[in-house]
Amino acid sequence: xxxxxxxxHFEETSDGPWRVVGMAAITGSPLKPLDFLTVVDRTLExxxxxxxxxxxxxxxxxxxxxxxxxxxxxxxxxxxGRPEATRAALIPIAKSATWWxxxxxxxxxxxxxxxxxxxxxGYLPAIARRLYQSRDLGEPFDFLxxxxxxxxxGPAFGELLSRLRDTEEWQYVVREVDIRLERTS
Ligand code: HEM
Numbered sequence: 001x002x003x004x005x006x007x008x009h010f011e012e013t014s015d016g017p018w019r020v021v022g023m024a025a026i027t028g029s030p031l032k033p034l035d036f037l038t039v040v041d042r043t044l045e046x047x048x049x050x051x052x053x054x055x056x057x058x059x060x061x062x063x064x065x066x067x068x069x070x071x072x073x074x075x076x077x078x079x080x081g082r083p084e085a086t087r088a089a090l091i092p093i094a095k096s097a098t099w100w101x102x103x104x105x106x107x108x109x110x111x112x113x114x115x116x117x118x119x120x121x122g123y124l125p126a127i128a129r130r131l132y133q134s135r136d137l138g139e140p141f142d143f144l145x146x147x148x149x150x151x152x153x154g155p156a157f158g159e160l161l162s163r164l165r166d167t168e169e170w171q172y173v174v175r176e177v178d179i180r181l182e183r184t185s
Pocket of ligand 1 (some may be wrong): 004022032062063065073092093095116117119120121123124127129141150160161164
């Protein structure tokens with residue numbers, strides 16, 4: 001039997017490695033507060049233990065990236081886990097039924113008009129990112145987005161978020177929770 005692909009779990013711990021320093025419901029309902037978080041890959045999914053945590057998602061293939069964009073991204077994007085990147089953000093997002101009813105080319109057109117990749121590229125290599133898909137796992141969110149950055153790049157990250165939240169794409173966001181973290185060691 002082929003090995004099952006790992007499912008990344010964002011789950012509560014008692015002591016780190018990430019301390020939650022802020023949590024805000026930007027759109028829709030909040031999540032249960034927690035003090036510490038870890039990010040672990042598990043081959044076998046555990047049954048949901050709680051109403052909110054763990055949140056689960058899978059790193060997956062690109063749905064919208066062109067070859068040229070992929071090459072630019074690969075050249076500019078840093079790895080996760082850089083020692084200086086002691087701040088992180090976990091931003092779970094759900095999009096509306098209207099979004100999911102659109103055809104792939106319509107979604108890509110909105111993504112492009114919103115200049116998501118173009119805008120995001122301007123913040124690389126300061127921000128390291130990973131996108132996890134959750135929708136097909138029957139999770140409460142469609143995406144779990146994860147970002148790591150140095151403390152000095154916090155303001156730039158905030159600017160990036162407000163630019164994206166102002167776009168046509170974000171009109172389809174029905175739930176978004178912004179969780180900020182600091183590495184404990
Ligand atoms: C740091 C700079 C960023 C870059 C370079 C970037 C780049 C990308 C790229 C290339 C994709 C397409 C993935 C695919 O083809 O499936 C994507 C998707 C996505 N990004 Fe970003 N992004 C950035 C920041 C952000 C931020 C700050 C957020 C907000 C929390 C965000 C939320 C998302 C979401 C939710 C998707 C999935 C969209 C969908 O499939 O409908 N991104 N991003």
